[in-house]
Amino acid sequence: MSSGELRQTPPGGLAFFAKSQLLTGEEVERALKRMAHEIVERNHGLPRLSVIGLQTGGVAFATRIAEFLHDIVGDDVSLSLLDVSFYRDDLNRNPVPKSTATTIDHDLTDQTVIVVDDVLFTGRTIRAALNALSDWGRPRSVQLAVMVDRGHRELPIRPDYVGKNLPTSLDEAILATLEGVWIGTKGES
Amino acid sequence: MIDSIRGQNLLTLNDVSREAIIEVLDTAESFVEVNRRTIKKVPALKGRVVASLFFEESTRTRLSFETAAKRLSADVLSLAVASSSVKKGESLRDTIATIDALGIDAVVLRHQSSGAALQVSRYVPHVRVINAGDGLHQHPTQGLLDAFTVRQVLSERAGTSGLESGAKLFDGLRVLIVGDIRHSRVARSDIAAYSALGCDVHVAAPGTLLPADIENWPVRVVDDFDEALEWADVVALLRLQRERGSGSFVPSLAEFTRTFGLTLERARRLRPTTIIMHPGPMNRGVEIDSRVADLPSAVIERQVANGVPIRMAVLYLTVAGSSEGVS
Amino acid sequence: MSSILLRGGLVVGPQSSAVADVLVVDGQIAQVAAQVAAPEGCDVIDASGCWVGPGFVDLHTHLREPGREEAETIESGALAGAIGGYTALTAMPNTEPVLDNVALVSYVLDRGARTPLDVAVAGAITQGRRGESLAPLAEMAELGVRLFSDDGTGVQDPSLMRRALTYARPLGVRLAQHCEDELLAAGGSMNEGAVSGRLGLVGRPALAEELMVQRDIELVALTGGSLHFMHLSTSRSLDLVHDAQRRGLPVSFEVAPHHFTLDETCCEQFDPIFKVHPPLRPRADVDALREALRSGTIDAVATDHAPHAPELKDLPFDEAPAGMLGLEYAASLTFEALGDAPSPQRFFSVLSREPARIAQLRHEDARVRHAGHGGAVVEGEDANLVVFDPETNWTARNEDLHSHAVNSPYDGRALRGRVRSTIAKGVLVVSDGVLV
Numbered sequence: 001m002s003s004g005e006l007r008q009t010p011p012g013g014l015a016f017f018a019k020s021q022l023l024t025g026e027e028v029e030r031a032l033k034r035m036a037h038e039i040v041e042r043n044h045g046l047p048r049l050s051v052i053g054l055q056t057g058g059v060a061f062a063t064r065i066a067e068f069l070h071d072i073v074g075d076d077v078s079l080s081l082l083d084v085s086f087y088r089d090d091l092n093r094n095p096v097p098k099s100t101a102t103t104i105d106h107d108l109t110d111q112t113v114i115v116v117d118d119v120l121f122t123g124r125t126i127r128a129a130l131n132a133l134s135d136w137g138r139p140r141s142v143q144l145a146v147m148v149d150r151g152h153r154e155l156p157i158r159p160d161y162v163g164k165n166l167p168t169s170l171d172e173a174i175l176a177t178l179e180g181v182w183i184g185t186k187g188e189s
Numbered sequence: 190m191i192d193s194i195r196g197q198n199l200l201t202l203n204d205v206s207r208e209a210i211i212e213v214l215d216t217a218e219s220f221v222e223v224n225r226r227t228i229k230k231v232p233a234l235k236g237r238v239v240a241s242l243f244f245e246e247s248t249r250t251r252l253s254f255e256t257a258a259k260r261l262s263a264d265v266l267s268l269a270v271a272s273s274s275v276k277k278g279e280s281l282r283d284t285i286a287t288i289d290a291l292g293i294d295a296v297v298l299r300h301q302s303s304g305a306a307l308q309v310s311r312y313v314p315h316v317r318v319i320n321a322g323d324g325l326h327q328h329p330t331q332g333l334l335d336a337f338t339v340r341q342v343l344s345e346r347a348g349t350s351g352l353e354s355g356a357k358l359f360d361g362l363r364v365l366i367v368g369d370i371r372h373s374r375v376a377r378s379d380i381a382a383y384s385a386l387g388c389d390v391h392v393a394a395p396g397t398l399l400p401a402d403i404e405n406w407p408v409r410v411v412d413d414f415d416e417a418l419e420w421a422d423v424v425a426l427l428r429l430q431r432e433r434g435s436g437s438f439v440p441s442l443a444e445f446t447r448t449f450g451l452t453l454e455r456a457r458r459l460r461p462t463t464i465i466m467h468p469g470p471m472n473r474g475v476e477i478d479s480r481v482a483d484l485p486s487a488v489i490e491r492q493v494a495n496g497v498p499i500r501m502a503v504l505y506l507t508v509a510g511s512s513e514g515v516s
Numbered sequence: 517m518s519s520i521l522l523r524g525g526l527v528v529g530p531q532s533s534a535v536a537d538v539l540v541v542d543g544q545i546a547q548v549a550a551q552v553a554a555p556e557g558c559d560v561i562d563a564s565g566c567w568v569g570p571g572f573v574d575l576h577t578h579l580r581e582p583g584r585e586e587a588e589t590i591e592s593g594a595l596a597g598a599i600g601g602y603t604a605l606t607a608m609p610n611t612e613p614v615l616d617n618v619a620l621v622s623y624v625l626d627r628g629a630r631t632p633l634d635v636a637v638a639g640a641i642t643q644g645r646r647g648e649s650l651a652p653l654a655e656m657a658e659l660g661v662r663l664f665s666d667d668g669t670g671v672q673d674p675s676l677m678r679r680a681l682t683y684a685r686p687l688g689v690r691l692a693q694h695c696e697d698e699l700l701a702a703g704g705s706m707n708e709g710a711v712s713g714r715l716g717l718v719g720r721p722a723l724a725e726e727l728m729v730q731r732d733i734e735l736v737a738l739t740g741g742s743l744h745f746m747h748l749s750t751s752r753s754l755d756l757v758h759d760a761q762r763r764g765l766p767v768s769f770e771v772a773p774h775h776f777t778l779d780e781t782c783c784e785q786f787d788p789i790f791k792v793h794p795p796l797r798p799r800a801d802v803d804a805l806r807e808a809l810r811s812g813t814i815d816a817v818a819t820d821h822a823p824h825a826p827e828l829k830d831l832p833f834d835e836a837p838a839g840m841l842g843l844e845y846a847a848s849l850t851f852e853a854l855g856d857a858p859s860p861q862r863f864f865s866v867l868s869r870e871p872a873r874i875a876q877l878r879h880e881d882a883r884v885r886h887a888g889h890g891g892a893v894v895e896g897e898d899a900n901l902v903v904f905d906p907e908t909n910w911t912a913r914n915e916d917l918h919s920h921a922v923n924s925p926y927d928g929r930a931l932r933g934r935v936r937s938t939i940a941k942g943v944l945v946v947s948d949g950v951l952v
Contacts, residue, residue, distance in 0.1 A: 083219060086231035086261075086505070096195050096510040098212075099219040101352070107227075135228040203714065280830040302832030303716040304786025311785075324834070325716030374716060400713035401721075 014186040016175050023164060023181035028147065031163035032061065035145055036068035038161050043112055045073065048140070050111045054129055055083040055100040057118030060178050061147055065116055080104040082115075087128035109137030118176040120146040123157035147176045195510035198318040199503055200306045201327040202381035210385055211356050213502050214337050218351050220498035220505075223260065233509050234263035237294040242284070243269050243321070244300040249469070249493070250321055254297045254330075257500035263508075266293065281305060282312045289313050295508045297321050303374075317507045325372050331468050332378030334499040336386060338492050339423055342464055359386035365417050366390065366408070367449055368427030368476050369398045371438070375468045376427055380408055393417055393449060397438040414449060418458050425466045426451055426476045442475050449476070456481040464488055518542060520944055521554045522937075525563030525903060528860040529892050530869060538568055540899040543887070543942030548894060559944055561937055563903045569864040570890045571603025571900035571938060572847060573871040575692070575770050576667070576746055576818035578839065579605070579635070581627065582620070583612025587921045588823035590624065593843070594631035596821070596919040598945040600843040601867075601935035603633055603900035604877050604889045609640040610668035616640035616651040621659055625884055632945040634886040634900075636875055638663040641680050641691060647672050650680060657687045660884030662876040665692035667746060670728055672698055677732065681741030690768075690874065692744040693732055695753070696794055700724035705834045707780040707795040715784065717834065722750045722801075725794050729753050733760040733767065742766035744874055747820050749775040749794045751804035758813060768874050770818035773842055773849040776805040778925060788829045788836030789925050792822070806853045812862055816870040819846045823921030841924040845912055847904060849926075851933035858906070868902075887941050903937040910934055918951070 023031070043049065051069070053062025059081055066079040081103045085096070115129055126144060133142060145161035150168040164181065168174060173186040190206050191197060194213065202210075223231055239258040243251050246269060258265045266288065288296065295317040298306050303324030310318040322328040337351075339362070344354040364383050370376040370392055383390050384407040392399070393414045403410060411417040418424065429445060439445045446452065451465070456478065459465070465477075465487040473479040482489060522538040527548060537552035538545060554560050574597065580588040588596075590607070597605050607624050609615035615624060621637050628635025639656040643649050645666045653664055664684065670693050671677045677693075684691055701720040706712050708719025729745060733756060736743050745757055748769050757769045774792060779799045782790040790796060808814045822839025829836055850867055851858055872878050872890025879888045880898065887898035912926040938946035945952060
């Protein structure tokens with residue numbers, strides 16, 4: 001995607017105008033692979049691991065990480081999706097997002113949960129995810145993996161695994177997909 | 190035409206677009222999943238107050254709405270203002286003002302007079318009003334859960350999910366609505382929903398139970414009920430609205446059953462894939478034979494079960510989408 | 517000696533109009549000429565650019581007293597009427613209790629006499645308006661009652677209606693009928709049609725009105741009694757009565773402003789302000805009534821002014837009482853409906869002269885202390901006059917209403933033409949749009 005080209009964000013959001021590309025698809029792939037290794041190392045193998053991708057930006061990344069984990073360890077890795085719309089604290093102010101599927105089908109008690117999202121920003125989405133996860137039991141630990149950490153946290157939330165740290169200003173926007181990471185602005189199309 | 194019910198009242202399905210209906214159905218899918226969890230609750234409406242104001246008694250619908258509100262973590266004020274001769278003549282404005290003074294975000298209203306929900310919405314424009322049935326006029330959540338049930342059954346058969354099917358499977362779907370159309374708010378909501386979704390809607394009823402201006406409705410009146418049964422993909426039966434006076438519009442219940450009831454014999458003429466529906470409560474033996482109600486093609490229990498996720502979707506979209514919290 | 521001079525208005529006679537001054541002295545028209553000199557102490561009203569004609573006469577006013585004074589009293593209704601340019605009203609008998617005997621009729625006549633206007637009374641046709649047996653029509657006629665009606669509803673039993681017409685005939689009085697067959701109307705709350713079907717409201721079919729119109733026309737033919745048809749609302753009803761009039765039958769009719777202004781789609785928001793019997797009809801009927809007004813084939817405009825306490829119009833649509841206000845806007849609505857080049861003759865004919873003839877208020881009646889109304893505006897006549905400004909554009913506002921009630925369907929509506937001054941029995945009651 002060249003700068004200036006338009007890329008639509010999920011319905012209900014604003015359009016994204018790219019300014020420059022910061023990571024290529026290969027660089028994203030390498031980062032995810034590295035993160036998968038970090039996960040395995042830190043958790044001494046993968047006993048009782050549940051990878052949970054946050055809708056909608058974290059889905060592709062969670063899927064890829066789960067594939068890498070499977071490659072590394074050889075066992076099947078549990079992969080679920082979670083829509084945190086119903087757990088947001090800002091439903092009053094932001095438009096009600098379109099609901100997507102939540103596919104968690106097992107008790108998370110005693111599990112090591114890896115929450116995966118595309119971009120970590122204020123931390124409110126992760127807070128909502130933590131709130132949601134408690135409805136499926138009491139995980140032994142919850143760890144956070146994000147492709148990009150762009151700063152500006154409003155809550156005491158920190159990632160455990162980061163693809164890339166990218167300091168940004170508030171009026172900028174980040175788009176992260178398996179094809180690459182771009183910095184740009186968001187606005188009405 | 191309303192394109193989305195987000196932050197709006199839900200008073201009628203008459204001017205609700207296909208997109209808006211599909212949005213509700215898609216949102217309800219998420220709540221079907223929520224209802225399968227051990228903890229059947231999400232905090233989406235935490236801190237909001239939903240009043241259920243039922244002037245007409247209906248335990249089932251009221252519980253369905255209240256369950257929906259509670260599963261969204263809303264606080265529920267339940268007022269079964271059963272209609273007695275004392276209550277008739279009480280100003281709607283006064284009743285709703287009393288409740289509003291307690292600070293509510295939404296009211297779910299059922300009333301014996303057509304238009305009551307719309308009238309109430311004028312008195313409390315800052316409160317979201319959800320019509321749970323007003324006289325002969327509309328019962329929007331019933332229309333929505335009926336459409337949802339059809340999509341659910343048909344997409345299961347096709348091996349897809351409801352979300353994937355979207356609106357496609359409604360295109361040209363043959364829906365036959367049978368019974369007391371004239372006095373039925375369910376009929377009005379169903380017809381609005383099915384026509385907006387692109388179905389082919391036919392109706393069958395004794396002449397006196399059709400509305401006077403049926404030729405203006407987006408439906409076709411069938412000449413031969415039995416033939417129409419073979420044509421239909423969905424047969425939606427309506428209850429004879431005896432409490433709204435429909436009893437005097439037909440000579441007897443027996444004659445109604447003989448001419449327009451879904452008897453066992455008639456049910457045998459249905460194609461094996463035809464879905465049988467009824468909004469309940471059923472007059473077993475009148476509009477539907479008891480044994481027919483228990484056939485696998487009769488999805489009445491599913492309709493009831495789908496009431497909660499649909500009502501959760503409606504409350505979520507209308508209330509969470511409102512920009513004001515409790516002041 | 518009290519005098520009023522109306523200067524420079526267009527004085528509208530029954531056949532022609534001319535700009536002139538009108539001098540009123542001690543309750544009578546003293547002089548009608550160009551450039552009349554104002555006597556000492558005279559109230560001079562600048563009527564230039566305005567129409568000067570006989571004060572309006574309402575054949576159909578619900579004054580709610582006795583019994584429902586919270587909605588309106590005879591006094592408040594009279595004042596509302598004066599604002600609307602009326603100098604005479606006809607009080608309908610569906611009060612509580614019903615005006616079906618001399619005691620109650622006298623009561624209303626007395627209260628009416630204390631108002632600035634002439635308040636005539638329509639007595640009930642049947643006792644208690646129950647439609648079972650005749651009320652004492654002759655006794656009431658002796659008091660000066662000229663019009664009888666069970667309004668609110670019509671007399672359902674055709675044999676009773678026949679008897680009433682037969683009995684009334686030699687008394688020289690007129691019966692007036694609210695035409696709606698209650699069984700066909702089925703307790704409906706709006707017109708039966710596409711809108712009622714969609715809204716899930718039980719409808720009152722046009723046939724409920726038209727069938728009774730037909731029935732009563734034939735009863736008139738049979739009995740020779742004279743009948744006035746009230747608030748006809750459909751094109752077919754008009755055709756039926758016109759036909760009867762061509763047959764030479766003694767029938768007259770009125771239409772109400774809401775029926776030639778509003779149509780059934782007004783009910784789409786379930787606002788009981790628009791609930792009325794007979795109901796608001798489809799646009800085609802409204803247009804037919806307007807066309808008939810323009811072509812001069814409407815006998816009379818009558819307001820069917822029906823005040824209701826505000827909380828009653830807060831009820832659900834099917835439970836709320838029927839009826840809307842009309843006195844303060846009838847003239848403007850009639851003027852607007854008369855089209856782009858409204859005939860002043862037609863205007864005063866339907867609002868004043870014809871109603872005065874039908875109500876038998878053309879001439880003074882000492883028994884009821886009524887003056888003459890609907891006159892030619894010539895010397896010697898009783899001074900019941902109105903000054904109407906055809907050029908003013910204004911907006912109806914509920915807070916400006918003089919009626920006790922506020923159930924007006926016209927709040928916020930732009931209006932053309934306005935009553936400036938009303939002189940009732942020689943007294944200036946309204947000047948420059950306000951009560952004196």
